[in-house]
Amino acid sequence: MSRPDKRDEIVRAAMELIAEHGFHGAPMAMVAERAGVAAGTIYRYFENKDVLICDTYAQLEEQILGAIMAGYPEGRPIRECYLHICSRLVHYFLSSPMEFRFLEQFHNSPYGVAHRRDKLFGNKEKSIVMTVFEEGQGQQIIKDLPLPILCALTFGPLADACRDHILQFIALDEALIDRIAEACWDAVRR
Numbered sequence: 478m479s480r481p482d483k484r485d486e487i488v489r490a491a492m493e494l495i496a497e498h499g500f501h502g503a504p505m506a507m508v509a510e511r512a513g514v515a516a517g518t519i520y521r522y523f524e525n526k527d528v529l530i531c532d533t534y535a536q537l538e539e540q541i542l543g544a545i546m547a548g549y550p551e552g553r554p555i556r557e558c559y560l561h562i563c564s565r566l567v568h569y570f571l572s573s574p575m576e577f578r579f580l581e582q583f584h585n586s587p588y589g590v591a592h593r594r595d596k597l598f599g600n601k602e603k604s605i606v607m608t609v610f611e612e613g614q615g616q617q618i619i620k621d622l623p624l625p626i627l628c629a630l631t632f633g634p635l636a637d638a639c640r641d642h643i644l645q646f647i648a649l650d651e652a653l654i655d656r657i658a659e660a661c662w663d664a665v666r667r
Contacts, residue, residue: 483512483514483518483522484522486512486513486514487508487509487512487514487518487519487522487523487529488529488532488533488536489512490508490509490511490512491503491508491512491529491530491533492533492537492575492576492579493511493575494507494508494511495530495533495579495582495583496575496576496578496579496582497578499582500530500582500586500588505519505526505529508529527588530583530588531588531592533579534579534580534583534588534592537576537579537580540569540576541566541569542604542605544565544566544568544569545561545562545565545566545569545605546605547565548561548565549561549605555609555612555613555616555618555619556618556662556666558609559609559613559631559658559661559662559665560655560658560659560662562605562606562609563631563635563657563658563661563662564654564655564658566632566635567635567638567639567649567654567657567658568654570635570636570639570643571639571642571643571649574643577639577640577643578643581636581640597624597625597628606628606631607624610624610627610628610665613665613666617667618666618667619665619666619667620665620666620667622665627665630661630664630665631661631664631665634657634660634661634664635657635658635661638654638657
């Protein structure tokens with residue numbers, strides 16, 4: 478197995494264990510065992526568990542961005558861009574329930590709070606979502622609400638719907654996904 482493969486196996490094992498048991502229920506020894514590597518091998522790739530968790534999230538965030546950007550309607554109206562983001566995000570989560578559970582753990586932890594604060598108020602490059610919100614506000618299409626509220630009105634309902642689908646409380650099909658995305662749009666549009 479080559480170096481990148483071991484690193485990928487460690488990241489995958491960490492994601493699975495954290496999704497299943499939370500951060501505290503996924504000690505490094507368990508991650509190493511699941512990844513099929515010696516415990517010390519993890520430290521060749523990651524300085525500590527915090528770095529492993531943050532790198533795992535960063536890798537997942539890149540995958541999600543790739544999914545959102547597939548077929549992105551660049552230059553189209555804000556509404557179309559917004560609905561595309563919502564729909565692609567839901568489809569990604571439904572096809573990747575373990576990744577979704579990891580994200581829920583991450584976003585509801587101190588790691589997620591720090592990351593979110595930096596994303597919203599730091600000097601990081603704007604995400605496509607932030608760009609859509611800002612352009613929509615600039616065009617007076619999206620409500621003049623703080624960015625965290627716009628995110629809550631968008632991603633809260635989407636995450637809840639995905640969670641309820643994964644738990645088999647509801648069955649999301651294309652028509653229902655479109656209706657949920659439209660409801661989120663109604664919440665943020667002027």
